[in-house]
Amino acid sequence: MWLRRPSLPDDVRVSLGLTRADRVLSAAALDDGRWAVATNAGLLVSAPAAGGDGVVRRQWSDVDRAAYDPAHGAVTVRWVDAAPALRMRLADPRRTRLARVIRERVEWSVVLSEQVPLPDGRAASVAVRRTVDGDLFSQVIAEPGADLRDPQIARVLGDAERRVRSAAGL
Numbered sequence: 001m002w003l004r005r006p007s008l009p010d011d012v013r014v015s016l017g018l019t020r021a022d023r024v025l026s027a028a029a030l031d032d033g034r035w036a037v038a039t040n041a042g043l044l045v046s047a048p049a050a051g052g053d054g055v056v057r058r059q060w061s062d063v064d065r066a067a068y069d070p071a072h073g074a075v076t077v078r079w080v081d082a083a084p085a086l087r088m089r090l091a092d093p094r095r096t097r098l099a100r101v102i103r104e105r106v107e108w109s110v111v112l113s114e115q116v117p118l119p120d121g122r123a124a125s126v127a128v129r130r131t132v133d134g135d136l137f138s139q140v141i142a143e144p145g146a147d148l149r150d151p152q153i154a155r156v157l158g159d160a161e162r163r164v165r166s167a168a169g170l
Contacts (some may be wrong), residue, residue, distance in 0.1 A: 008037060016044045016055060021070060025105070028096035031089040033052040036075075041132040043077065045088065060109040061129040064141055066086050068099035075099050111136060112168045116160045118142065119152045126160040128168040138165050 008018075008027040012035045018024065023040040030036055033047045038086035043063070046057035060111060066077045073093035077086040090096060115153065124142040131137070138161050148157070 008035065012037075012046050015046055016057075018044075026098045026101040028095060028098040029086075029091040031091045034088075035088075036098055038089050038098055038105060040105075043086075043102065043105075045086065049084060059131065061131055061137075061139070063102075063106045063109070064125075066099075066102050068103075075102065077102070079137060087092075112164055114160055114164050116156060117147055118156060120146060122146045122148070124157055124160075126157065126164050128164055128170065136168060136170055138170070153161045 008024060016035075016037060018037070018039070024037055025040060026038045028036050029056055032119075035131060037044045037046075042057065042059040044058075047054050055090055062079055062081070064078045064080045066075060068075050070093065073090040075088045075090065075098065077088075079085070089116055090098065093099075107129075109129050111128040112132050113125055116124045116126055118124055122138060122143040122145060124146065127139045127141075129139050140148075140161060142153075142157070149152060
């Protein structure tokens with residue numbers, strides 16, 4: 001059976017502020033009536049038709065990690081900042097490549113990364129990330145509870161950030 005991929009409705013495209021020039025890599029209807037759209041620049045999720053939370057618009061370098069649960073057709077995206085995780089349940093997982101495209105774009109945004117054990121027993125990730133424009137920047141993400149003001153932790157993370165930046169030519 002041949003399944004046609006869903007096309008993004010014009011009203012959703014307009015509500016997300018997309019133009020015909022934007023490169024939509026994948027779009028998926030969600031089970032709550034919203035739409036999730038992966039573009040070359042980032043991930044967008046439309047606002048619910050019945051109101052509620054607004055549009056989600058994040059760059060790929062804002063994604064810490066994403067997971068796909070094929071048993072439930074659910075994608076969970078965790079952000080590098082303190083924003084709550086984005087949970088999306090796909091209306092028809094067989095008709096979209098959204099989960100795969102999210103993975104590919106997040107991987108594309110990570111140029112180099114290093115997992116760093118911290119003196120307090122926690123860990124952090126130090127990475128060089130890429131923006132859609134090709135600019136490179138470093139990013140430090142510590143596990144919850146790590147005190148980044150602690151001099152020992154700050155020193156370990158500073159050393160790791162210098163190593164990663166140097167290895168990436170920054």
